Amino acid sequence: MLIWRDAMAIGQPEIDRARKHVIGRINDFERALGAHGPHTALGLFLTGLYEETSTAFGREEKIQRECSFPFTEMHHREHAAILEKVELLKEQYDELDARGNFTPLLRELAGLAKEWITAHIVQSDLKLRPYWLNHNGIYLRGQH
Numbered sequence: 152m153l154i155w156r157d158a159m160a161i162g163q164p165e166i167d168r169a170r171k172h173v174i175g176r177i178n179d180f181e182r183a184l185g186a187h188g189p190h191t192a193l194g195l196f197l198t199g200l201y202e203e204t205s206t207a208f209g210r211e212e213k214i215q216r217e218c219s220f221p222f223t224e225m226h227h228r229e230h231a232a233i234l235e236k237v238e239l240l241k242e243q244y245d246e247l248d249a250r251g252n253f254t255p256l257l258r259e260l261a262g263l264a265k266e267w268i269t270a271h272i273v274q275s276d277l278k279l280r281p282y283w284l285n286h287n288g289i290y291l292r293g294q295h
């Protein structure tokens with residue numbers, strides 16, 4: 152199970168809510184996988200995921216621009232890569248029937264979850280924190 156830690160927070164409530172939601176979705180997936188198997192678990196995980204992720208990423212990028220975040224362009228490319236993988240997973244899922252072989256899909260999902268959580272949420276997203284704080288008139292020690 153993935154656990155949200157306060158050290159992972161940016162401080163901007165909407166962005167943090169969306170990031171916590173991704174972690175919750177992955178935890179829900181793991182529970183559903185154990186209880187109902189890969190077809191149901193993947194179906195629940197992928198339903199609406201692209202749309203809500205696309206909306207959340209768009210909102211995050213807008214806030215980044217407002218905060219003059221210098222890595223917006225690079226960050227946008229990471230978002231686009233995640234969205235592309237979500238879309239591909241959904242397409243592959245839609246082509247499989249309930250008795251198909253889910254092993255490759257589960258492997259891809261594990262890779263995506265790792266990239267999304269470990270590389271993106273924990274590292275890339277968090278870079279916004281000092282810029283968001285500065286934008287709101289809060290300065291961190293050693294930074295003025």
Ligand SMILES: [Fe+2]
Pocket residue numbers: 211226230271275276
């Ligand atoms: Fe992000």
